[in-house]
Amino acid sequence: xxxxxxxxxxxxxxxxLILGQRLSAWCGHSPFLEEDIAMANxxxxxxxxxxxxxTHAAQLEGSDxxxxxxxYGRDERQFGNFLICELPNGDYxxxxxxxxxxxxxxxxxxxxxxxxxDPTLAAIAAKAVKETAYHVRRSGDWVVRLGDGTxxxxxxxxxxxxxxxxxxxxxxxxxGIDQAMAAQGIGVDPxxxxxxxxxxxxxxxxxxxxxxxxxxxxxxxxxxGLHTExxxxxxxxLQFMQRAYPGLKW
Amino acid sequence: MSSKHLPLWEIFIRSRRGLDHKHIGSLHxxxxxxxxxxxxxxxxxxxxxxxxxxVRSSDIHASQFEDDAAFFDxxxxxxxxxxxxxxxxxxxxx
Numbered sequence: 001x002x003x004x005x006x007x008x009x010x011x012x013x014x015x016x017l018i019l020g021q022r023l024s025a026w027c028g029h030s031p032f033l034e035e036d037i038a039m040a041n042x043x044x045x046x047x048x049x050x051x052x053x054x055t056h057a058a059q060l061e062g063s064d065x066x067x068x069x070x071x072y073g074r075d076e077r078q079f080g081n082f083l084i085c086e087l088p089n090g091d092y093x094x095x096x097x098x099x100x101x102x103x104x105x106x107x108x109x110x111x112x113x114x115x116x117x118d119p120t121l122a123a124i125a126a127k128a129v130k131e132t133a134y135h136v137r138r139s140g141d142w143v144v145r146l147g148d149g150t151x152x153x154x155x156x157x158x159x160x161x162x163x164x165x166x167x168x169x170x171x172x173x174x175x176g177i178d179q180a181m182a183a184q185g186i187g188v189d190p191x192x193x194x195x196x197x198x199x200x201x202x203x204x205x206x207x208x209x210x211x212x213x214x215x216x217x218x219x220x221x222x223x224x225g226l227h228t229e230x231x232x233x234x235x236x237x238l239q240f241m242q243r244a245y246p247g248l249k250w
Numbered sequence: 251m252s253s254k255h256l257p258l259w260e261i262f263i264r265s266r267r268g269l270d271h272k273h274i275g276s277l278h279x280x281x282x283x284x285x286x287x288x289x290x291x292x293x294x295x296x297x298x299x300x301x302x303x304x305v306r307s308s309d310i311h312a313s314q315f316e317d318d319a320a321f322f323d324x325x326x327x328x329x330x331x332x333x334x335x336x337x338x339x340x341x342x343x344x
Binding site: 032033034035037038041134137138141145 | 256277278279280283284287288290291292295
């Protein structure tokens with residue numbers, strides 16, 4: 001086992017946990033009941049995925065840390081999630097557009113990871129790919145509904161998309177860990193996912209009558225632990241109980 | 251939040267292959283696609299089903315309470331319509 005392998009699996013878990021944490025904040029606040037349940041379902045899928053990935057990462061590390069230690073016991077700089085996952089939810093258009101952009105990415109990523117030479121990772125990917133297929137369908141459906149909806153829903157969607165676009169470049173900017181894992185057949189070079197992602201997203205945006213922003217400046221740094229100002233607040237809420245009462249069980 | 255509701259849909263779930271779809275509840279959705287997804291998320295999240303039907307509630311025609319006497323009471327004294335006159339072998343479990 002290499003530490004790159006551990007890091008790779010752990011940060012896949014980070015993306016799932018942080019986005020799951022964001023989505024779960026909608027629980028009880030969604031625009032209508034059916035949506036509330038659907039949103040919470042998606043959040044639970046992501047948190048369940050984070051648990052599997054963290055458990056696997058902890059085994060790879062071989063120390064006495066477990067999934068909870070990885071989720072609740074690390075500081076901001078030690079999280080390697082994409083910045084797009086930690087951005088505040090904004091309005092429903094922002095939440096669902098972000099979700100769609102990440103869902104398409106995850107779907108392609110887990111399709112590719114299905115053939116990973118790490119059998120546990122391949123098994124997690126096989127489960128995740130079914131979940132993400134549904135997530136893409138759901139969030140994609142909403143992107144079209146809201147984008148091609150009323151004047152207000154359209155303009156909110158466009159606003160969200162313009163803001164989010166600068167955070168999509170990071171999804172495909174691999175680092176040394178990605179390269180090493182791709183070379184060993186364990187992971188995927190994220191740059192390879194870009195063409196299919198771009199094509200899928202472009203088609204959906206067109207159907208949603210949304211204007212795809214130009215590729216200008218792109219944010220980055222999540223993988224290296226350099227997060228937005230929102231991450232600390234998110235972790236404070238996420239980790240409070242375990243920080244205040246270490247080892248608490250309920 | 252708008253006080254205007256989306257159309258109501260009745261949801262039917264087939265719990266296992268070989269069984270009939272059963273009415274399980276209702277929900278609000280803009281159209282059939284959304285109703286299907288909402289039904290999946292609301293009613294099958296604990297492995298309750300393998301197939302979903304969604305029907306607009308307004309498309310269901312229900313018998314009326316005031317028709318109860320005419321519709322259902324006459325069947326009450328027609329005991330000969332029940333197949334109770336056959337000798338059922340003991341081995342046959344009903």
